[in-house]
Amino acid sequence: MRVLLAAALGVALAGCADMSAPVADAPFDAPDAPELPATPLSYVITGVPSALLNDPVVRLIDPPDNPITNAGATLGRVLFYDRRLSRDGTVSCASCHHQSASFTDTARVSRGVGGALGERNSMSIVNIAWVPTLQPAGQPRFLWDTRATSLEHQVLMAIENPHEMAMAPDSLAARLSAVAWYPALFEQAFGSRAITTDRIAKAIVQFERSMVSTRSRHDSAQAVSFTTLTPLETEGRRLFNDGSRLNCASCHAGPQFQNSVPVNIGLDATTTDRGVGAVTGLPQDDGRFRVPKLRNIAVTGPYMHDGRFATLEQVLQFYSQRIQPHPNLAAQLRAPGGLPRRPNYTPEEIAALIAYLRTLTDHAFLTDERFSDPFRRR
Numbered sequence: 134m135r136v137l138l139a140a141a142l143g144v145a146l147a148g149c150a151d152m153s154a155p156v157a158d159a160p161f162d163a164p165d166a167p168e169l170p171a172t173p174l175s176y177v178i179t180g181v182p183s184a185l186l187n188d189p190v191v192r193l194i195d196p197p198d199n200p201i202t203n204a205g206a207t208l209g210r211v212l213f214y215d216r217r218l219s220r221d222g223t224v225s226c227a228s229c230h231h232q233s234a235s236f237t238d239t240a241r242v243s244r245g246v247g248g249a250l251g252e253r254n255s256m257s258i259v260n261i262a263w264v265p266t267l268q269p270a271g272q273p274r275f276l277w278d279t280r281a282t283s284l285e286h287q288v289l290m291a292i293e294n295p296h297e298m299a300m301a302p303d304s305l306a307a308r309l310s311a312v313a314w315y316p317a318l319f320e321q322a323f324g325s326r327a328i329t330t331d332r333i334a335k336a337i338v339q340f341e342r343s344m345v346s347t348r349s350r351h352d353s354a355q356a357v358s359f360t361t362l363t364p365l366e367t368e369g370r371r372l373f374n375d376g377s378r379l380n381c382a383s384c385h386a387g388p389q390f391q392n393s394v395p396v397n398i399g400l401d402a403t404t405t406d407r408g409v410g411a412v413t414g415l416p417q418d419d420g421r422f423r424v425p426k427l428r429n430i431a432v433t434g435p436y437m438h439d440g441r442f443a444t445l446e447q448v449l450q451f452y453s454q455r456i457q458p459h460p461n462l463a464a465q466l467r468a469p470g471g472l473p474r475r476p477n478y479t480p481e482e483i484a485a486l487i488a489y490l491r492t493l494t495d496h497a498f499l500t501d502e503r504f505s506d507p508f509r510r511r
C-alpha cells in the first residue's frame with residue numbers, strides 16, 4: 134500500500150521541476166520511516182576529559198539559543214541521513230560525510246545533486262562543538278576558507294549549494310511537513326509540530342555538536358602522561374613537537390590538534406585556490422586555509438582542502454621535502470632566510486609520525502550507534 138501510494142505521488146509530481154514550488158512529498162523513491170529506539174539515545178555532552186575542557190586553542194560551546202537535547206539531536210540524526218533534503222532525493226548530508234570516515238568523504242571532491250562535482254574535499258565533523266576562534270574578533274568560523282560564521286548558517290549553505298543538495302530551504306520545510314512521521318519528531322524536539330527552516334537547521338546542528346570523540350588511544354594516553362604509547366608512537370610524538378625540525382604542534386595545537394589562525398602551508402608556489410583570500414579580498418590571505426583537526430586523521434583521506442594527497446605517507450613526504458615558496462608561506466614553515474623548511478624525515482621517522490597520528494583514531498566514535506543511519510537498509 135505504502136509503495137503504491139508513493140508511486141502515485143511520484144507520477145503526480147513528476148512534472149514538478151520548479152525548485153521553489155512546494156511539493157507534497159519527494160517526487161522520488163524516498164526512504165521509509167526511520168527506526169528509532171522507544172527511549173531516545175543520550176546526546177547531551179557529558180564526561181569530557183579535563184584536557185579537552187581546558188583546551189587553550191578552542192572552546193566548547195553549547196549555545197543557550199540552541200542547546201543539545203536528546204529529542205533535538207535525534208531529529209537531527211534523521212534529517213542528516215534523509216535524502217529528502219536534496220532537490221532530487223539522491224543526496225543526504227551523509228552522502229559526503231560518512232561515519233566510518235569520521236564524517237568525511239572518501240572521494241577527492243564530493244558529488245552533489247545530479248553528479249555535480251564540488252571543488253573542495255569534505256571536512257570531518259568531529260568535536261565540532263569546540264570552535265576555533267579567530268583573533269581578534271573571537272568569532273567562530275567554519276569551512277576550509279572560514280566563510281561560514283555559524284553552524285546553523287553552514288547547514289543552510291549546504292542545503293542550498295548547487296554542488297551539494299540544490300534545495301530551496303522553504304520548499305524543504307513544505308516537503309517535510311507532508312511526510313507523515315516528521316511533525317511528531319519536530320514536536321518532541323521543539324514543542325510543536327511546526328516545521329521551519331530554522332528548526333531544521335537547529336536540529337541538525339544539535340546532532341553535529343553531539344558528535345564528540347574522546348575515546349581515542351591518544352585521549353587515554355594523555356590522561357597518564359603518554360606512558361601507554363609504544364616506543365614508535367612516542368618517537369612520533371617527539372617529532373610532532375620538535376621545533377628544530379618542523380613543529381607540527383605549533384599549528385595542529387592542543388588536544389584537538391587545530392588552531393584558529395588560517396595559514397598557507399606552501400602546497401603550491403603560486404595560488405591555485407585563493408581560500409581565505411577570496412573571502413577577505415586580501416592578497417596576503419591567498420592560499421590560506423583553516424588548520425584542520427587531526428582527530429581520526431588516519432581514516433579521513435584524501436587529505437588537504439582539495440584532497441590532493443591520498444595517503445598520510447604522501448602528506449608527510451610533502452612536509453618533509455616539498456613545501457613550496459609561496460609568498461604567503463607561514464613563518465613556521467620557513468627556514469632562517471625565508472626559504473621553505475626541509476625537515477628531511479627518514480622513512481623510519483615518517484613511520485613514527487604516522488604511528489603517532491594513528492593513536493588519534495577513536496573506533497568507538499566511528500561505530501557509535503547514536504550517529505549511525507536510522508533508515509532501514511533495503
Ligand code: HEC
Pocket residue numbers: 213218224225226227228229230243244245246251253254255256257258261274275276277278284287288291292296297298337341
Ligand atoms: C555534496 C557533498 C556534501 C553534502 C551533500 C554535504 N556536505 Fe558538508 N561539506 C562538504 C564539503 C566539500 C565541505 C568543505 C567545503 C568547503 O570548505 O568549501 C563540507 C563542510 C562541512 C562542514 C564544515 C566543517 C568545519 O569544520 O568547518 C560541516 C559542519 C558540514 N559540511 C555539514 C554538512 C551538513 C549538516 C550537510 C547536510 C545538510 C552537509 N554537510 C552536506 C560536502 C558536502
Ligand code: HEC
Pocket residue numbers: 373379380381382383384385395396397398400421422423424425426427430433435436437438439445448452463465466486
Ligand atoms: C604552519 C602551520 C602548520 C604546520 C606547522 C603543520 N601543519 Fe599540517 N596543516 C596545516 C593546514 C593549514 C592544513 C590544511 C592546508 C590545506 O588544505 O590547504 C594542514 C593539513 C594537514 C593534514 C591534512 C588534514 C586533512 O584533514 O586533510 C595533515 C595530516 C597534517 N596537516 C599533518 C601535519 C604534520 C604531521 C605536521 C608536521 C610535520 C604539520 N601538519 C605541520 C597547517 C600546518
